[in-house]
Amino acid sequence: MNRLPACCAPLQHHWPLPHPVPGAQLVSCAFDPAKLAADDFQRAGIEQSASLQRSVAKRRAEYLAGRVCARAALQQLDGRDYVPGSHEDRSPIWPTGIHGSITHGKGWAAAVVAADGRCKGLGLDQESLLDDERAERLAQEILTPAELERLDRSQFGLTVTLTFSLKESLFKTLYPLTKQRFYFEHAEVLEWSADGLARLRLLTDLSPAWQQGLEIDGQFCIKDGHLLSLISV
Structure with a gap:
């Protein structure tokens, strides 16, 4: 039972x-x-x-x-x-x-x-929201130079947490389809909005179907200090 x-x-x-x-x-x-x-x-x-x-x-x-x-x-x-x-x-x-x-x-x-x-694929990721101090230490590892340049300092912890989570969800979505490992520098978050929508772009070729420059939609929500993100393709 x-x-x-x-x-x-x-x-x-x-x-x-x-x-x-x-x-x-x-x-x-x-x-x-x-x-x-x-x-x-x-x-x-x-x-x-x-x-x-x-x-x-x-x-x-x-x-x-x-x-x-x-x-x-x-x-x-x-x-x-x-x-x-x-x-x-x-x-x-x-x-x-x-x-x-x-x-x-x-x-x-x-x-x-x-x-x-x-x-064709699903990726789900949950993270605890980073405070600004921890986000500052991790930002260089998680964000690309372009993402750092676009970064809104008034929402620093949220932006770093969200970028981390969306890239994790993207990996969970695409790794089973391509069998290719990729890392934080191989994707970027182009934009996100308060209504829980986001858009990412691949910065590397993973397979003939998943190539550099491809843009992918994502979504997220925040509750009780936790962030949940999802990517479906």
Whole structure:
């Protein structure tokens, strides 16, 4: 029997972002590593690898919460009971014909899934909002020279956090499609607006279909000090 782990709050079946992706399902939950019980994986009907068993409670709880959300999203999508395993690079293994993404941060996890006919790829990322001091230390690593030049200093922490998150979502979207790794300097955020919409541009060639100069839309929302971003293609 698949039951909710003790470390997880009740699942939320919702769409917190500005614009729904047709056919996509998103499920989230809060979780608390301090409440991780010895039988939580067994209770949830989710296997854990040997390396995961050796991990700290935080890593085990966030993995468990993410997989619980992913299974619930797939059940909502088409009724299947499936828990994504992990590739060697730790990315989720989705069923054939399904695109999906899992994210987790401080006490919160989410998963989004859609069938192949509705989209080609999905990337979901959650981050805690950076304060200006930390954003200042990280900006040079995350932002391109052009992004730094456009940077609005009055929203410094938000802009750096959003740029980081959107690029993470872009990677999660395109890596499964291209099998090519790319980094912060290989994409730029062209613009974003207070209504939660954003636009990015690739700065490198990943495949014949995903080449330098291609522009891609994204979206995001902010709640309780956390930022959630999504890219769908």
